[in-house]
Amino acid sequence: xxxIVLYEKFERFWHWAQALIILTMMLxxxxxxxxxxxxxxxxxxxxxxxxxxxxxxxLIVFAIFWHVTTGEWRQYIPTRKFLGEMVGFxxxxxxxxxxxxxxxxxxxxxxxxxxxxxxxxxxxxxxVQVTTGALFYYYPNLQHAFGWSPSVLWVIAVVHVLGxxxxxxxxxxxxxxxxxxxxxxTNIKAMLVGWxxxxxxxxxxxAE
Amino acid sequence: MPHPLRxxxxxxxxxxxxxxxxxxxxxxxxxxxxxxxxxxxxxHGSYLGVHAKQASQQTADHSKFKILQGPFxxxxxxxxxxxxxxxxxxxAEQVMATQHWLWRIxxxxxxxxGKSTNxxxxxxxxxxxxxxxxxxxxxxxxxxxxxxxxxxxxxxxxCLVCHDTTGDYEKENEGLPNPAVxxxxxxxxxxxxxxxxxxVCHFFGGGADATKHGDLDDTILTAPRxxxxxxxxxxxxxxxxxxxxxxxxQVGGPDYVIPADRREQPKYAGEETSRMSCTACHSSMPHxxxxxxxxxxxxxxxxxxxxxxxxxxxxxxxxxDWSTSGRLKDGKPYKEEDANGFEIYNSMHGEMTWGRNVTxxxxxxxxxxxxxxxxxxxxxxxxxxxxxxxGSYGDPNAKIWPFKFHEGNQPYDPVLNHLIAxxxxxxxxxxxxxxxxxxxxxxxxxxxxxxxxYSGKYDxxxxxxxxxxxxxxxxxxxxxKCTECHAKKGRLEAVPGFYLIGRDxxxxxxxxxxxxxxxxxxxxxxxxxxRYLHGRH
Numbered sequence: 001x002x003x004i005v006l007y008e009k010f011e012r013f014w015h016w017a018q019a020l021i022i023l024t025m026m027l028x029x030x031x032x033x034x035x036x037x038x039x040x041x042x043x044x045x046x047x048x049x050x051x052x053x054x055x056x057x058x059l060i061v062f063a064i065f066w067h068v069t070t071g072e073w074r075q076y077i078p079t080r081k082f083l084g085e086m087v088g089f090x091x092x093x094x095x096x097x098x099x100x101x102x103x104x105x106x107x108x109x110x111x112x113x114x115x116x117x118x119x120x121x122x123x124x125x126x127x128v129q130v131t132t133g134a135l136f137y138y139y140p141n142l143q144h145a146f147g148w149s150p151s152v153l154w155v156i157a158v159v160h161v162l163g164x165x166x167x168x169x170x171x172x173x174x175x176x177x178x179x180x181x182x183x184x185x186t187n188i189k190a191m192l193v194g195w196x197x198x199x200x201x202x203x204x205x206x207a208e
Numbered sequence: 209m210p211h212p213l214r215x216x217x218x219x220x221x222x223x224x225x226x227x228x229x230x231x232x233x234x235x236x237x238x239x240x241x242x243x244x245x246x247x248x249x250x251x252h253g254s255y256l257g258v259h260a261k262q263a264s265q266q267t268a269d270h271s272k273f274k275i276l277q278g279p280f281x282x283x284x285x286x287x288x289x290x291x292x293x294x295x296x297x298x299x300a301e302q303v304m305a306t307q308h309w310l311w312r313i314x315x316x317x318x319x320x321x322g323k324s325t326n327x328x329x330x331x332x333x334x335x336x337x338x339x340x341x342x343x344x345x346x347x348x349x350x351x352x353x354x355x356x357x358x359x360x361x362x363x364x365x366x367c368l369v370c371h372d373t374t375g376d377y378e379k380e381n382e383g384l385p386n387p388a389v390x391x392x393x394x395x396x397x398x399x400x401x402x403x404x405x406x407x408v409c410h411f412f413g414g415g416a417d418a419t420k421h422g423d424l425d426d427t428i429l430t431a432p433r434x435x436x437x438x439x440x441x442x443x444x445x446x447x448x449x450x451x452x453x454x455x456x457x458q459v460g461g462p463d464y465v466i467p468a469d470r471r472e473q474p475k476y477a478g479e480e481t482s483r484m485s486c487t488a489c490h491s492s493m494p495h496x497x498x499x500x501x502x503x504x505x506x507x508x509x510x511x512x513x514x515x516x517x518x519x520x521x522x523x524x525x526x527x528x529d530w531s532t533s534g535r536l537k538d539g540k541p542y543k544e545e546d547a548n549g550f551e552i553y554n555s556m557h558g559e560m561t562w563g564r565n566v567t568x569x570x571x572x573x574x575x576x577x578x579x580x581x582x583x584x585x586x587x588x589x590x591x592x593x594x595x596x597x598x599g600s601y602g603d604p605n606a607k608i609w610p611f612k613f614h615e616g617n618q619p620y621d622p623v624l625n626h627l628i629a630x631x632x633x634x635x636x637x638x639x640x641x642x643x644x645x646x647x648x649x650x651x652x653x654x655x656x657x658x659x660x661x662y663s664g665k666y667d668x669x670x671x672x673x674x675x676x677x678x679x680x681x682x683x684x685x686x687x688x689k690c691t692e693c694h695a696k697k698g699r700l701e702a703v704p705g706f707y708l709i710g711r712d713x714x715x716x717x718x719x720x721x722x723x724x725x726x727x728x729x730x731x732x733x734x735x736x737x738x739r740y741l742h743g744r745h
Contacts, residue, residue, distance in 0.1 A: 034695065034710050035718065042690040042710070046499065090735075095742040140505050150601050150706040157707055158717050165721025169728040176732035180739075 002203055006109045007194045011072070014063045015191055021056045022167065025049055029164055053133050060126065075110050076119045083112040094180060103204035104196075117174075125166055132160035256445040262400060271396035278392030285350045285385045286363040288395045293362060300362035302457040308348040308370075310359065311335075313463055321464045324355075326581035326660075328627045330594060330616025330671040331414035331528060334582060337629030337654025338640065344383040346409040353382045354657070370405050371398040379408075403429055403439060406448040415557075418522035422566065422612035423679035427520025435519045436680045443683075451483040460484045462676075464579060486510075506706075508573075508607040510678050512688040516565045517612055517677045523550050523562030529617040531668035533558035534645045541645075556632075556642050558617075568610030568677050570703050572599035577674075582660055586625050591615065591670035601705040608703055611674040618671055619651060623663035627671075630654040 007015070028049040030036045040048055067073040085101035090113070093101070102111040110118065135142065135156045142148055181187040182199070190196040270276055275291045293300055303309050312322030320326040323335045323343065335343040336355070344352035349364045351357065358364065368377050368385070377394050378386040385391065407426055414420030418427075427435065433442040438451070452460040461484075483489055486509040493501040503512070518524040534555060536542070541555030550562040576598040586592050599606030619628040630647065631654035634640025641650035647666060655662035693700045694710030701711065 032694075032709060033718075034713055042694055046690070047497070050499075095738055097742070140502055144505065144604065147602070153707040154712070157709070157712075158714065161717055162721060165724055168721075169724045172725065172728045173732055176736060179736070 001197045001199055003195050003197050004104070004106055004203065005195045006104070006106065006190050008070075009194070010062075010066055012191060012194055014059060014066070017059055018056065018063075021052050021059065022171075025052050025056070026164065026168060026171075028052070033161065050137065053130075053137075057130060060130075075108065076115055076122070078115050078119055079112050081112060083116075086111050086113045090180075100202055103202055104198055105204040108204070117170075121170065125163060125170065129160065129163045129167070132156050132163065136160055254441075254443075254445045255447070255450060256441065258450075259400075259402075259445070259447065266399070270398050273396075276392065276395045278395070280391040280395070282391075283385050283387035283389075284391070285366055285368065288391050289350075289363045289365055289367055291395065292367045299367070299457065300365040303348060303365045303367075304359065304362070306348075306458060307461065307463060308459065309365065311347065318464065320581040320583060321579055326583050326658075327464075328580055328582050328594065328629065330614060330618050330673055331420055331525065332632070333530075333618055333627075334629035334654075334658070336582075336658040337651075338631035338657040339633045339654075341381045342633035345379045345381060346412075347383040349383050351382050351384065368394055368398070369408070370401045372405060373397050373399040373402070375404060400447070401449050401454075402447050406452075410448075414525060418518060418520070419525045420614075421675055421679075422517040422524040423514065423677045425518070425520055425522045425524070427522055428679075431520060433683060434686065437683050438681055439679070451488075453483060465576060504607075506601070506607055508609045510676075510681070511568075511570060511608050511610050513681050513684070514568065514610055514677050514679075515682055515686060515688055515692075516567055517610075517680055518564045518566050519680055519682070521564075523548070523564045524566065524612065525560055525614065526563045526566070526612075527559075527561040527615045529558040529560070530619060531558060531617045534641070534647075536645060541642075555645070566612070567699065569613040569674065570608050570700055571597050571611055571674060572601065572603070572606045572703065572705070573597045573609040573611075573676070574599035574603050574606040580627065582627055582629055582658065584626070586620065586627065586669070591672050594671050594673045597674055608700065610677040612677055614673045614675060616671045616673070617668050619647065619666045620669040621663050621665065622667045623665050624661060626660070627669075628655065628662070628666060629658045629660065631657060 027036065028040055028045040031039055031045045032042065032049060039045070067076075082102050089098060089101050092098075100111075136153075139148075139153050139156065143150070143153070178187040178191075179185075181190075182196075182202070186196060273295075275294055276288075280287045289300065307313070307322065310322065311324035313319075324340075325336070326334075328334050332339070332343070338354075340355070340357075341353040348366050348369055349357075350366055351364055366379070366383060368391075369379060372394050374394050374397050377389055380386050407424075407429065410421070411417055411424050411426040411428070412419070413424070418425030428439045431440040431442075433440045437443040438446045439448075449459070454460065487504075490509070492504050495501050532553075535553075536555060542553075543551055543555070544553035546552045548562075548564075551560060552562075553559055577595045578598070580586075580592070580594045597609075597611075619630055620626065621628055628651050630641055630650045631639060632641045632650065634643045636643040638644070639646075639649040639653045641647065644650070651666050652662060652664075688699070691710065692698055694708065696711060696713065698711055700708060
């Protein structure tokens with residue numbers, strides 16, 4: 001066994017702050033849509049949703065800065081290496097107790113599927129939600145300035161709502177997959193404390 | 209050998225990041241600290257003191273003027289007017305240029321608009337079919353009994369109806385003063401118009417208290433603040449002319465084209481002081497919330513701040529069926545009231561319905577309305593909309609406005625396809641409908657008096673009107689809550705042409721979204737169950 005630091009302090013703060021923000025935005029967003037019973041009340045739900053939207057964008061700006069300056073962004077570069085093995089692992093290997101096909105390393109902590117999923121999350125779902133959210137918020141101004149048709153708002157709303165449903169689906173998949181670590185709580189614990197005790201055979205030792 | 213997935217890069221600038229994280233936390237906490245403040249109990253102070261000061265600052269005590277000592281002959285209003293004009297030499301000239309005097313709009317394109325011309329509604333229908341003398345009780349003049357009235361005669365102007373402060377002044381047919389009015393006393397106590405001066409006519413539109421407008425009735429004189437924040441003495445204690453500013457007797461008013469707030473522009477030099485739009489006093493950004501302020505682009509202030517009209521003790525007329533009028537009991541007209549005291553039948557008017565605390569009808573409105581005149585050919589659609597509003601979401605001047613929706617059933621000429629001005633107000637034997645209870649002579653005489661063609665055939669046609677609601681503004685704590693509109697089946701359910709959050713929730717989109725979530729849960733659930741059964745991971 002060896003203890004390696006997987007998640008820096010900022011990374012953990014970023015993860016959990018983002019989780020809290022997105023969860024609350026889900027609650028407020030679906031309340032505004034009328035799909036949830038009144039938890040906040042419409043007016044407060046709108047206020048909270050908008051404040052959190054600004055907070056999330058602020059957090060993302062910091063996160064981008066952190067990823068760029070630390071070089072951590074390289075962890076998300078998609079790769080085909082071991083991609084097939086990973087799919088096979090989740091489809092069959094995991095049931096038979098096969099070893100994890102990808103060894104972890106401080107600077108390669110994400111397996112190829114995680115890389116794809118999180119990259120998609122970061123460059124697809126979140127930007128779509130942020131963009132449609134901003135368009136939604138400023139729609140009256142944009143409509144006034146550019147004479148947009150009212151149906152543009154409908155398109156913006158539909159995309160934003162579909163994105164939100166996508167995020168909820170992502171959340172379920174994401175939380176479930178955290179249980180596929182060494183033990184069901186290993187991954188969540190790592191995201192809380194930052195380090196993970198990894199059996200030697202699951203760690204990629206550069207010295208080898 | 210390096211890790212196959214590792215792409216190395218030196219980590220740096222971590223300390224800077226820690227500082228930034230601190231800043232982020234600060235921005236989050238301060239954003240949440242913005243809580244709405246508790247509503248203040250009394251708005252912007254009271255006008256009661258302002259009015260007292262205005263009265264005390266008058267430089268003339270009219271009771272000291274010899275010419276106002278009288279005595280004036282009973283009912284001789286013109287004698288008082290002549291006295292007024294000896295000092296206020298240009299006052300009559302100013303009044304004679306206004307709607308209060310002309311009862312018509314001289315401007316181009318608005319021919320036929322005004323009570324003295326071909327305008328028609330679905331309350332009392334029209335003045336010009338022989339009813340002028342009766343209707344002229346609300347004319348700011350003396351002796352208006354028919355179209356021979358001399359609109360250029362200064363002594364015919366009624367100064368007292370607007371300037372009486374005693375409450376003793378009263379007008380009769382042709383607008384003449386009741387002979388019992390102590391004219392000299394009234395003349396010596398003239399002052400600035402108060403609510404009552406305007407209210408004697410404007411509270412009683414449609415023939416009786418509260419009947420026509422829905423947002424104006426004489427309960428306003430004693431209203432609690434909850435009924436009208438502006439005019440209630442518990443509220444701002446304002447008079448009509450505090451907003452409908454009247455320089456040189458030109459009382460600010462809609463003149464059949466009601467300015468939507470954004471259109472509010474002075475119509476002539478000197479009118480800048482007009483406060484006939486909410487924003488003139490409250491600005492266009494009166495809320496703490498940016499989102500609430502931004503509603504003003506598409507929603508009139510009145511829409512949220514007048515949750516219901518007829519909020520006093522009186523009901524406003526919602527339905528007036530002339531076709532059922534004229535039923536008699538033992539040859540005599542009669543009235544019926546329902547349990548609420550609302551007059552549901554009157555031989556003079558027919559069946560009626562009334563409403564208190566009525567939710568307005570909401571319509572896109574840019575300030576323009578096209579009124580129907582007696583000379584206009586009716587459209588084929590039924591009911592006939594007598595004053596269609598202009599406006600849509602895409603119209604930059606249009607906002608969602610609250611209206612009183614009024615329905616009627618009134619006589620029309622099915623051959624010429626015109627509405628009809630019947631002769632209603634007259635004694636037995638005159639041919640008037642309320643005298644002899646027969647439509648045919650009443651219509652024939654009415655149309656002849658009005659100088660309009662009539663085929664000899666009449667029938668009844670369903671008509672609707674929209675009356676803008678702008679008075680009876682409620683205290684801010686009673687303003688509409690978001691979900692009154694942002695909900696399925698909300699107040700704006702029928703307002704077309706735009707996407708409204710909370711209202712326009714496509715079930716197809718929700719179905720797809722919920723299906724995706726359920727499939728995901730099923731997928732991971734099955735995966736988890738298989739893992740569990742294999743007893744590992």
